[in-house]
Amino acid sequence: MQFCDECGSMMHAEDGEMVCSSCGAREPKDTARAEEFVSTEAQSEDDVIESSEDADFEGKPTADDVTCDECGHGEAWYTIKQTGAADEPPTRFFKCKKCGNRWRGYS
Structure with a gap:
């Protein structure tokens, strides 16, 4: 994301x-930093779930009130993160204990 030097608004x-x-206001695109920027058009919901595929869920709290959409198993590890504003409920990120499928749940 780049912000305007004149007024501070977001640039596109x-x-x-x-x-x-x-x-x-216009300014040349900084091609040296272009690899750092991610266009929101290229992002998908799949890019956002948990920090990495090898994230260590084992040993985290377990939920038994969920059902995996992939295998139907009813138990998963989870972590909780505040992904929205402070006045919004946190998001739970799940990993199925049987097949390893990952998904998120909103309160």
Whole structure:
């Protein structure tokens, strides 16, 4: 994400330049840092679940009130993270104890 030096608003890419959404200021795209940026159009929900595939769930709390969509097993490890604003409920990230399928649950 890049912010405008003039007004501080978020900029978006347009024809090889970064353009301010508010004041219209333009500046060249910083190609040296281009690999650091991720376009929201390229993201999907699959990119967001838990930090890594090899995250260690074993030893975490266990939930027995869930059902895995992949294998139907009724027990999973879980972690809780605050993914929204502080006044919103946290998100639980699950990993099936039988098949390893991962999903998230909202309170």
